[in-house]
Amino acid sequence: xxxxxFNIKKLDxxxxxxxxxxxxxxxxxxxxxxxxxxxxxxxELYKEKNWFLREEDVKNLIFYFLFVSWQNYNNEILVxxxxxxxxxxxxxxxxxxxxxxxxxxxxxxxxKLYFIQVKTNNFMEQKNLNLFFKFSKNKKATPIFSIIKxxxxxxxxxxxxxxxxxxxxxxxxx
Numbered sequence: 198x199x200x201x202x203f204n205i206k207k208l209d210x211x212x213x214x215x216x217x218x219x220x221x222x223x224x225x226x227x228x229x230x231x232x233x234x235x236x237x238x239x240x241e242l243y244k245e246k247n248w249f250l251r252e253e254d255v256k257n258l259i260f261y262f263l264f265v266s267w268q269n270y271n272n273e274i275l276v277x278x279x280x281x282x283x284x285x286x287x288x289x290x291x292x293x294x295x296x297x298x299x300x301x302x303x304x305x306x307x308x309k310l311y312f313i314q315v316k317t318n319n320f321m322e323q324k325n326l327n328l329f330f331k332f333s334k335n336k337k338a339t340p341i342f343s344i345i346k347x348x349x350x351x352x353x354x355x356x357x358x359x360x361x362x363x364x365x366x367x368x369x370x371x
Contacts, residue, residue, distance in 0.1 A: 272315050
């Protein structure tokens with residue numbers, strides 16, 4: 198079971214902040230210290246929707262949720278540190294920027310603002326891509342995809358074609 202049948206925002210728990218402001222040594226520690234909290238939130242949410250969950254399903258969902266959160270956070274930190282080494286001012290995006298704008302990192306260089314979405318592949322749902330692009334443009338930021346493949350980080354500027362309203366990616370260097 199690898200699908201969460203609800204919006205993560207409904208958990209009312211900013212897991213990224215939890216990771217950013219705690220000092221977990223590894224995934225096991227993070228999982229063990231957050232399992233009960235996650236279990237309570239998942240059960241409440243599923244009860245609210247009148248969905249039945251077996252104990253095994255709950256464990257699998259929580260493991261998946263915590264593992265993906267851990268991986269995403271660590272990928273964001275990898276890109277953040279890379280950009281800091283490139284002399285950019287960079288910080289994690291939280292709350293509204295993260296949830297509404299799909300922004301993972303905020304970077305600035307030479308008075309230019311960049312909103313960065315960190316991915317391990319080049320896929321992003323159209324709805325989220327639209328949100329990310331429009332949100333970035335509304336805030337006068339350049340939308341950038343950061344794609345991580347093994348140990349290589351590649352950046353792409355997200356552009357909108359004037360002819361067919363489709364997005365395309367153009368390799369980008371800071």
